[in-house]
Amino acid sequence: MDSYSIALAIPGCGADIRSVQGGRRAVPKAGEAMIDRAFAVLRAFDAGHRVLSLAGLVQRTGLPHSTALRLARKLTEAGALERLDDGHYVIGLRLLEIASLTPRGHGLRAVAMPYLEDLFHVTHQHILLAVRDGDTATLVERLSAHNAGPALFRVGGRMTLPGTGVGMVLLAHAPADVQEHILERFKPGQSYDVSTAESLRRALAEVRRGGYAMGSKSGPQPHTTAAPVRDADGVVAAVSVVAPSADFDAVIYVPAVRATARAISRALNDTRQIGS
Template sequence: MAGNVSTPGATVVSRALAVLYAFDNGHRRLGVAEVARRTGLPAPTVHRLLRELAAGEALTRGDDGRYVIGRRLWDVGRLAPEQTELQQVASPFLSDIHAATRATVHLAVRDGMEVLYLDRLSGRASVPVVSRPGSRLPLHATGVGKVLLAHAPEQLRDAYLAADLRTPTVHTITQPGRLRRQLAAVRREGHATTEDEMTLGACSIAVPIVRTAPGAAGGSEVVAALGIVVPTLKRERTRLLTALHVAAQGIARSLP
């Protein structure tokens, strides 16, 4: 993108989008020089665009002079029809799981090669959780991510496993062969688990939300994943898994 937006013929809109797209899960706070480097745009142009985007509340400028994505932009993103509909349908089920388990509950979808968190209800237990609504994390290091990767198209899954995978902790599974076997087990058993793979002291268990197409010839597709994060899965694994399956089935039945 940098090569296109830095040319004289690039539009103001394309340059503004390039500035916004410079922010990602690994680059949440950026200064003028960092955005200029990531977009290929001149620093004066970046400085002007950042100020205008901040004035429109698409970005927020911190006391250190660096910028972060603004709440207004997140609110606009939440208007995407599929995500809004899914969140609205899933919301009462997430609340039911949260009330029954007092654990952190996640609703997530796959966005390209990452897991995108649509909603999160925080649990009472002191568990380190790095996700938040709108954040993106590695598919292979999270429970909901493993579910979504296991049910992704085979070509995408192969490309993902061939990439240089991040290792958030020493327990993160990155070996392609081991991951492939684990993903096969996720499809076979209907759920995924992690232990200290995204953050130390946090375990997760997740299940797919499967929408079945109407009609005798209709197939099914995994549209999202539902997960719980707890300090350990040793004591209440069965109870947590049952709660997730019941909620996932309820969400699936409620989807239009």
Template structure:
């Protein structure tokens, strides 16, 4: 089997998964050579596996020759029960919040040291953002992320604060300042950001709690810095978060 001698013990399944896992939010369009390099496979092996995945509609080849994740993988991802149930239960309340504000509405959960966006609602009046369902963004630079980080285990907080990435000139990267912000999030029950993830935007977010008070998700809105009064949306955010908790029973437990 191609590549077997250079990577002994690597099964066919492991190689196919390596090809699929070569794609992420920063690498959504890959050439065959890029797939091979990121998967750690010989080009001939990658070519064979990619061809099989393309036939199965797990990958799709575009006109310019690059590959993207295919329709079947997207459909499979929608079957993940925890996030699907959370998304479906939350959507009516997120839609109400969007109708009332016209701003981007986000729902996120923590996965490791990232905020995983479960759903995003937006419209023509909403400011363009990098976030969308399925994308992971840094915990320390987003409103929903700060809420999740404020309630994360101590080892997760230490890992994030050890080397936070500066994304814009406004991103807070000083560990002491971040710790004070997280304490304020726990004390006040909300987080806010100003141009820390994307220039020209600000956000406010609140926790979605379980019946025992634990935080399993975060709900937030994002608008432009020229639009004042996002903090005035806190009552509506809190009502929506409480409604989501009642609808879901329990938000998902964060992935370590």
């Protein structure tokens, strides 16, 4: 029998189109389909799309109109979305409440904040705290002075590993398979100060030896100094100072950034010991 398509009704998820090859139906589990689609709706929101209409959700998720509407209503009832008076949707506070429980997010931030504030008052520049998530870095906290230049990163936003100071620190201490994945796909212009995969490999080795990363780009692009935050299991985060000045001397911030990273590391380990 030739391949053909049929519409299968997935309980709780609306109608979906699935391919049938040779008369055999590859039907996903209903629960998995519901979770995947719910997350597809949530992922439709980003820094450039903070408010979405139902039509916008349909366009950005590719879901059928009826499915997007049903999921939007369910997520609104659960507090994961909020519906505005004009019918548009925004992310709900319930997600913030849940996200505050993540130890690598707000938990790390709570421990690190006093030391980040000290570094901020000394430098009056952008102060970043980030963790690695796969082959990218996620910004956990950012402190910024009014005169520190444009803020290029937002809390919760993702950054490339080789393209930022905190990312270079996290990549230098990432598992070997993660490093090789990045190195195999590396292209010029993706990293501070290096243009080839081999020079990136050497730079990562230098970060491990020296205990910090420095980087700069030409023109008005920011310059950075970053250092690793450790717990008993290894490097769990990175902290950095980012400054916009083209004549910024990253070396002068190395002692302060490293001292901040060490202080956060000690506080993390003390917190673990108290909670054990």
